[in-house]
Amino acid sequence: MASAIEERLDALHRVALRLEHEPAAAADLVQEACMRAWTHRERARPHDLGPWLFCILRNVWIDRWRRLQRAPEFVELPPDAGADAEPPPRFDPQDAADRARLEQCFDDEVLAALDDLPEQERLSLLFHTFGDLSYHEISVALDCPLGTVMSRIHRARVRLRARLEEYAASHGIIPRHFNSSREDERDGHAQA
Amino acid sequence: MPKLDCDDFLSLLDAFEDNELDGVTSLSAQEHLDACAACRARRFWHAEARASLRRLRSETPGAPETLRARAQTGIRARRRHWWRPLAAAAALVVAAGAGYLATRPAAEVEPMEYALNHLATLGRTDRVKFPTTNAAEAEAWLGARLGFPLNVPRQPPAGYRLAGARLCSVGGFKVAYLLFEGDASKQPLSLFIAPSGACQPGGLAPVPGARFALRTGDCDGTPVAAWEGRDAIYVLAGDVGLPALLAFTSQEQES
Numbered sequence: 001m002a003s004a005i006e007e008r009l010d011a012l013h014r015v016a017l018r019l020e021h022e023p024a025a026a027a028d029l030v031q032e033a034c035m036r037a038w039t040h041r042e043r044a045r046p047h048d049l050g051p052w053l054f055c056i057l058r059n060v061w062i063d064r065w066r067r068l069q070r071a072p073e074f075v076e077l078p079p080d081a082g083a084d085a086e087p088p089p090r091f092d093p094q095d096a097a098d099r100a101r102l103e104q105c106f107d108d109e110v111l112a113a114l115d116d117l118p119e120q121e122r123l124s125l126l127f128h129t130f131g132d133l134s135y136h137e138i139s140v141a142l143d144c145p146l147g148t149v150m151s152r153i154h155r156a157r158v159r160l161r162a163r164l165e166e167y168a169a170s171h172g173i174i175p176r177h178f179n180s181s182r183e184d185e186r187d188g189h190a191q192a
Numbered sequence: 193m194p195k196l197d198c199d200d201f202l203s204l205l206d207a208f209e210d211n212e213l214d215g216v217t218s219l220s221a222q223e224h225l226d227a228c229a230a231c232r233a234r235r236f237w238h239a240e241a242r243a244s245l246r247r248l249r250s251e252t253p254g255a256p257e258t259l260r261a262r263a264q265t266g267i268r269a270r271r272r273h274w275w276r277p278l279a280a281a282a283a284l285v286v287a288a289g290a291g292y293l294a295t296r297p298a299a300e301v302e303p304m305e306y307a308l309n310h311l312a313t314l315g316r317t318d319r320v321k322f323p324t325t326n327a328a329e330a331e332a333w334l335g336a337r338l339g340f341p342l343n344v345p346r347q348p349p350a351g352y353r354l355a356g357a358r359l360c361s362v363g364g365f366k367v368a369y370l371l372f373e374g375d376a377s378k379q380p381l382s383l384f385i386a387p388s389g390a391c392q393p394g395g396l397a398p399v400p401g402a403r404f405a406l407r408t409g410d411c412d413g414t415p416v417a418a419w420e421g422r423d424a425i426y427v428l429a430g431d432v433g434l435p436a437l438l439a440f441t442s443q444e445q446e447s
Contacts, residue, residue, distance in 0.1 A: 002264075002377070009263060010254030017252055027259045034263045103247065110244040129245050130252055154206060160241040161234065168237070 307411035310429035320356025363391030
């Protein structure tokens with residue numbers, strides 16, 4: 001069991017970083033998950049160790065989140081965003097020099113979009129992309145049918161795509177009136 | 193070749209990008225793509241989103257060494273200390289009952305007494321009085337101190353080695369104690385050897401098909417197995433698994 005945890009530590013940490021953002025909080029999350037897995041190791045099924053560890057990571061993350069929700073928190077208010085905001089930079093996607101900056105902006109946008117995904121879609125996509133779990137393993141970890149995992153990941157990617165399109169339109173990379181996102185709108189309404 | 197509309201195409205987009213569509217469906221998807229500007233745009237942004245996820249994945253670091261060390265330390269600590277509360281309680285029980293039991297030798301004892309003795313030993317720093325990995329040496333050391341003949345099994349249970357011996361008291365009798373240790377993933381085992389007709393652990397269930405009157409039971413999570421030797425009773429406390437237990441019990445009789 002100890003070696004099984006050790007083997008999956010990198011993948012667990014990558015997912016934890018995307019859930020917690022702060023390296024210290026991610027490390028705490030992974031360590032707590034590892035300790036919980038070790039304590040309850042008799043419940044592990046040898047052929048489902050990976051999904052089981054990610055299931056524990058998810059449960060620990062939810063528990064920590066609930067604890068934080070109960071604790072009072074002082075929030076520093078951000079400065080008025082509109083007062084001194086600079087106009088958004090404009091990119092030419094055909095310009096090679098702009099491409100790297102554009103990718104960085106896309107990555108920032110996708111990271112933010114990941115945080116905004118509905119919880120189950122977010123976990124499914126994170127487990128797949130950052131945790132290297134197959135669809136089947138995710139269905140075990142999240143205790144849901146395989147088809148549900150597939151549709152969650154598809155919906156999550158559609159939302160990310162919509163976010164990028166919106167970003168591109170707002171920065172003049174594509175015309176504002178262009179709309180390829182009828183499916184995105186439908187999904188968004190369904191979610192709401 | 194079936195014609196796809198935009199909804200059909202979008203539902204296949206992930207598989208299309210991953211080259212997971214069969215030939216005919218892939219051609220249908222390509223035909224739709226060639227004819228539909230909106231889906232070409234969707235595909236472009238879909239690919240951008242996937243590329244962005246791939247970049248983020250490659251930029252997200254794995255576990256740092258500090259976390260690896262913390263996790264390993266935590267596991268080692270739990271591996272080492274999980275029995276401490278039990279051992280402390282066991283030590284109290286053994287200490288409290290020692291005076292009474294010493295004056296009352298019993299033909300039959302609760303198997304829990306062996307289990308508690310086992311747990312109390314794990315909580316001690318000096319687990320054995322005579323450290324040795326040699327069964328013959330342990331047998332000679334014990335034989336010189338006990339008034340009954342005994343055979344120390346020459347082959348330890350699979351995955352374990354003899355760590356040493358000492359004397360202990362069970363049911364008012366002085367009995368032999370042998371400690372077997374395995375690698376870090378295994379909890380130590382305690383083997384007690386008591387004279388025939390004394391401190392027989394009661395209430396254990398016979399193992400069907402096993403020779404030498406092998407009986408097993410569980411004492412609050414500590415497995416206990418007992419079997420009859422030629423001149424002694426053997427009691428093993430700790431989890432060794434049935435196949436290894438059967439192999440271990442048979443050698444004393446065959447020696």
